[in-house]
Amino acid sequence: MKSDAELRYVYAVTAPFPTALAGDLRGVGDTVPRTLRHGDLVAVLSDVPGDDFGEEPLRAHLEDLDWVSATARAHQAVVDALTAVTCPLPLRLATLYRDDEGVRRALEAGHAEFTETLARLDGRVEWGVKVYAEQPAPQPAEPARPAPTSGRDYLRSRRRAVTARENVLEEAEQLGRALHAALSGYAEDIRIYPAQNPKLSRIPGQNLLNAAYLVPRDTSEDFVARLDQLAGHDPNIRVELTGPWAPYSFAAAERATESR
Amino acid sequence: MNGALPEPGPGAEAGPEAEAEPQPGTWPEPYAPRARDGTYQPMARREVSLVDLLDRVVGAGVVVTGSLTLSIADVDLVRVDLRALISSVNENVPSPWEGGQPL
Known part of the structure; x- marks a missing residue:
């Protein structure tokens, strides 16, 4: 049966x-x-x-x-x-x-x-690159510091927090653009995925770049090195590399025509 | 075209000197994708997120006409169902990182 x-x-x-x-x-x-x-x-x-x-x-x-x-x-x-x-x-x-x-x-x-x-x-692999802006730590280690004694102190610290968040977002966007431009130079084809929704992906941070790059195996090491070089060390901007994957994102035939 | 065995993965985790590493045996280590979060770790251990996986295994890949079951429309349904499922999980269970703790 x-x-x-x-x-x-x-x-x-x-x-x-x-x-x-x-x-x-x-x-x-x-x-x-x-x-x-x-x-x-x-x-x-x-x-x-x-x-x-x-x-x-x-x-x-x-x-x-x-x-x-x-x-x-x-x-x-x-x-x-x-x-x-x-x-x-x-x-x-x-x-x-x-x-x-x-x-x-x-x-x-x-x-x-x-x-x-x-x-x-043949001879190509896929690399996934994602850039996330993370919430800057809300400085919860404040108990050591006295609570704001005045409304002005309070507003000032609020403003600092908002500005820090905006700065992180802006810097992460810039990094995303710079990374994408640089990495594209190594790629024979590119696929941009929609940004991941943190609620669905269960991955923290705001996803600003979610891209797949088709890179020859031979130059993959350069691709990764370039990424490492640019990814920087801002703790509020997370760059995630996955791969090498089999070229899933480029396997459909229409990709070939689209990319030409 | 595929006659020769492909090169092993770039020595991403071991630095540039790693390219001299010998490749014994007929089956090299699976060319495992790696996740990067400061360090490179084999994906088998530090699993790539389900979303990344499904984006590729369900959302990409070749669709062959003439296969038996599940037309493309159904595959899209799968995604919708999954998304709904993940969302509903999130509604009922507080997400583990909201307390500032990444997974």
């Missing part, structure tokens, strides 16, 4: 690569990923139970944040492992086929697009 209902969960499409997948690599639902070669393309996939990945159960799972989180991390772990041996074209979470034949048909149908995109992304 279960074997009837097994589906194919595809993580990524790659060119054929000479190494075997690591034996201890695990994918979604703790499955062991495998490769399926069709011509000059390879799909990296897992056989997953229809009980979890069939349309109805999947729909239910996708409303479970813990499940989505675990599945997304497992998906990324496979894609990430692939970047060590080849340039993977990451597919979107939960790309499923009924059987190997369906995967082959997809590779066949998308052949031109896949090979073109793989050629474009």
